[in-house]
Amino acid sequence: MNPTLHLVSVPIGNPLDLNLRAMEVLKTADLIIGEEYKETAKFLKRNGIQKDFELLNEHSSEEEIYELFEKLKQSESTCLFSDSGTPLLEDPGLRLVQYCIQNEIKISSVPGPAAFLTALTLSGFPVSPFVFLGFLPKDALEKKKYLTPYLSLKQNIVFYETPYRYKKTIQEISGLVSGNKNVFLGLNLTAEDEYIFRGKWKDLGRILDSLPKAPPVIVIHNF
Secondary structure (H helix, E strand, C coil), X not given: CCCEEEEECECCCCHHHCCHHHHHHHXXXXXXXXXXXXXXXXXXXXXXXXXXXXXXXXXXXXXXXXXXXXXXXXXXXXXXXXXXXXXXXXXXXXXXXXXXXXXXXXXXXXXXXXXXXXXHHHHCCCCCCEEXXXXXXXXXXXXXXXXXXHHCCCEEEEEECCCCCHHHHHHHCCCCCCCCCEEEEEECCCCCCCEEEEEEHHHHHHHHHHCCCCCEEEEXXXX
């Protein structure tokens, strides 16, 4: 047996963005690993895939991840995907990939949507150079400390936040970001209720209270 781990990208908003290769490897997989139970079950049902699945998320212990790896070794084809977008981009799964590399097990990428690239291309800013910061620290002081060095560089700054925290984060870092900086905010990107803001940082602050609670991507044009 020659097991393969497929890193499968799934839609970030619009379910029709699942590509043909992703569908094929999911349908033929011996082992499917998702992130959260509800999202994984909903995704598989929507795409007509009736299979059992395992979970790997931020709560998975080292022992549980190794048990998944042992199951992977006994499977011809394993698919790993997260709740949305490209796995391992601010999502769990790295430890399983490291086990595969250490044991010379083949890893295949099934590329597709990534929210930060979608935001960059929609922003209207020159894409490069840019830095992707993932999720900023939760603590306000740590957040500012983490972000400050990047604000001194001439580049786009892209980061994620949770739907529940993005407004607070924007308020917390407003003292660091010039009000005249151009910014892009995308909420629920690619979905039917997608919301996009392009404008000045100071103008974004004025409308924050009116914005919906939704998965955000923020791009600061730091030039």
